[in-house]
Amino acid sequence: MVYPKFAKTEGLFLDPFSGVVSNATGLDTIIQNLNLIPKFQVPSRSSLSYLQFIKQICATSGTHKSCLRVINKYAFWGRPQIIKSEIAGIENERIFASTSEKQRFLDVSKRLGLSFIQLTEAIKSANKSFSESGDAYIYVRLLSVNGLWVTHIENIPFDEFMYWGGDDFANPKMDSRVGVWCSDWSQRAIMDGKYKVVNVTKILEKVGNWNKTKGGFETIFHIKDGNASKVYGEFELYSIVKALMTEISEDGKVLKTSQTALTALSMLFLPVNPLETDGEESNIDDAKKRFNDVGTNTGQGQEFVIGEYYAKDGKPELVKLDVHRDSVWSQYIDNKSTNKIHGYHNVSPNLTSSESRSTGFASSPFLDELIKFNGSNIEPLQQYWENCISEIFSRMGELTGTQEMIDYSIIFENRIEKLITTLKGTPTNAPTIDAIKP
Numbered sequence: 001m002v003y004p005k006f007a008k009t010e011g012l013f014l015d016p017f018s019g020v021v022s023n024a025t026g027l028d029t030i031i032q033n034l035n036l037i038p039k040f041q042v043p044s045r046s047s048l049s050y051l052q053f054i055k056q057i058c059a060t061s062g063t064h065k066s067c068l069r070v071i072n073k074y075a076f077w078g079r080p081q082i083i084k085s086e087i088a089g090i091e092n093e094r095i096f097a098s099t100s101e102k103q104r105f106l107d108v109s110k111r112l113g114l115s116f117i118q119l120t121e122a123i124k125s126a127n128k129s130f131s132e133s134g135d136a137y138i139y140v141r142l143l144s145v146n147g148l149w150v151t152h153i154e155n156i157p158f159d160e161f162m163y164w165g166g167d168d169f170a171n172p173k174m175d176s177r178v179g180v181w182c183s184d185w186s187q188r189a190i191m192d193g194k195y196k197v198v199n200v201t202k203i204l205e206k207v208g209n210w211n212k213t214k215g216g217f218e219t220i221f222h223i224k225d226g227n228a229s230k231v232y233g234e235f236e237l238y239s240i241v242k243a244l245m246t247e248i249s250e251d252g253k254v255l256k257t258s259q260t261a262l263t264a265l266s267m268l269f270l271p272v273n274p275l276e277t278d279g280e281e282s283n284i285d286d287a288k289k290r291f292n293d294v295g296t297n298t299g300q301g302q303e304f305v306i307g308e309y310y311a312k313d314g315k316p317e318l319v320k321l322d323v324h325r326d327s328v329w330s331q332y333i334d335n336k337s338t339n340k341i342h343g344y345h346n347v348s349p350n351l352t353s354s355e356s357r358s359t360g361f362a363s364s365p366f367l368d369e370l371i372k373f374n375g376s377n378i379e380p381l382q383q384y385w386e387n388c389i390s391e392i393f394s395r396m397g398e399l400t401g402t403q404e405m406i407d408y409s410i411i412f413e414n415r416i417e418k419l420i421t422t423l424k425g426t427p428t429n430a431p432t433i434d435a436i437k438p
Contacts, residue, residue, distance in 0.1 A: 003197045004164050004180065006034055006190045035165035036180060039135070039158075039232045048185060051133065051159040054241070058132050061244045063338045066352040067345035068131065072124045074378050076385075078413025080116060082106075085390050085409045097408060108404040112142070112396065113150040116410070123385050125155035126223065131345070133158035134233030136223040139181070139198065140392065142400065143216035149400060156181055156220065163231055164197065175231060176200075177209050179220050201395065203388055204228070208395035217399055223388055243340035346377050367423060374416040382412045 038048040058064050082097040082105050097105060109116075126136035137156035142149050160183050166173040182195035189195065199209040203223045210217040224233030342349055348369045390409035397405030 003178070004035065004167075006193075006195070035167075037163045037165050037176070037231065039133075039162070048159065048162065054132065055157070055159050057241070057244045057248065060248050061341065063247060063341040063352075064244060064345075067342060067347045068128055070347060070352045071345065071377065071381065072127065074373075074416055075381050076120055076124050076127070076412055078415045080120070080410035080412055082408055083411050085394070085407055086387070094411065101408065105404050105408045108402050111148055112400060112402065112405070113148065115151070115153075119153050119389070122153045122155045123389070125157075127381070127385065129155065129158040130223065130225065130233075134225040135161075137161050137179070137181075138221045138223065138388075138392065139218070140221065140396065141213075141216065141218040142396065143213075145215070149216075151396070157183075160185075161220075163200070179222075181220070202228075203391055208399055210399060219395075221388075221392055221395075243337040243344075247334065247337040247341065346373075348373060367420065370416060370420055370423075374414070374420070378416055379414070382414070386411050
């Protein structure tokens, strides 16, 4: 395998990689000169920038963050338990480790320098990436120091990773097993070598694809949703992008983004050039109708940039629309948007404390919500990530020759079951959620 060397990139870019959205020249440079494969597809164009734009929107949405917060709190904040490894996808009885088995596993974990707190933090971050992009990347490094191993586990945000297409620049390999990790996709960072080139192990592969490094090994475990034959997972956030944008606008936190990002937004939601004419009529009115579904600003007279188009004479035209809606319309849109976001995450607003409760915490309706949330959301999520951790442990065990890492794994504590048991035995005049901490 020939690993990429990006030292000769000077002069190829006028803007950072993240500025490439619809610029064919810049994109061709990334693919043809560096042979990197950006994930997101905007009709016939790959776009790293749009992933970063989505990440920015998600970070600004209070509802989105509260949904992820409550999911992570119930799913991953408890203390894990040690069990014998299960076969992923097969229903079988969970066998908890005996006292002596636990001790052997913990001794091996100590020799490997494995931090379960670090592991849990990586899983929480990876679950966020998985939710927003359909992909999660977990970096694992093992170093041998004086006969002992030191293990580092870290999540790679989904906009910091691209596959390398191989050393044949004329025919990039879309199923490449080599990835490039860079937290700052800019020309200067690439020239300064501020990136890592790491072999990638697909989570269900039975052999780890480890890099040999000075004193140890490293790999990136790729966990993805969707078709196993695809390089990347499914991008499932389409369904709430409009809701996220509308929620942000209604809250007065309009994103200040580059024109390229707004162009990407218009490519997805506004596939019509308002400057083109149909007979004697302009498409501006149609554009306004489409815009009403995309987002709005609070206050009269504020402008929201839709995108940049080119008139027939070749001159660029920047289309701006003034949008104003009354408070009733704004409240309706806000409720509609937050409901969509809660529905996407399958989380009740009561559980995120994003709406006031008229009933007590121990009331039957709330218990019903908690039970449904546990069965439809938390338990499947825990089992999915437990299977992923078991596979990672097995690959580490094979590499280091520690059978205990292959034979045992962990499961997350089900905090909701304990909470439900407590609340069912609580009288009707019991304290509220503030007094009972899950």
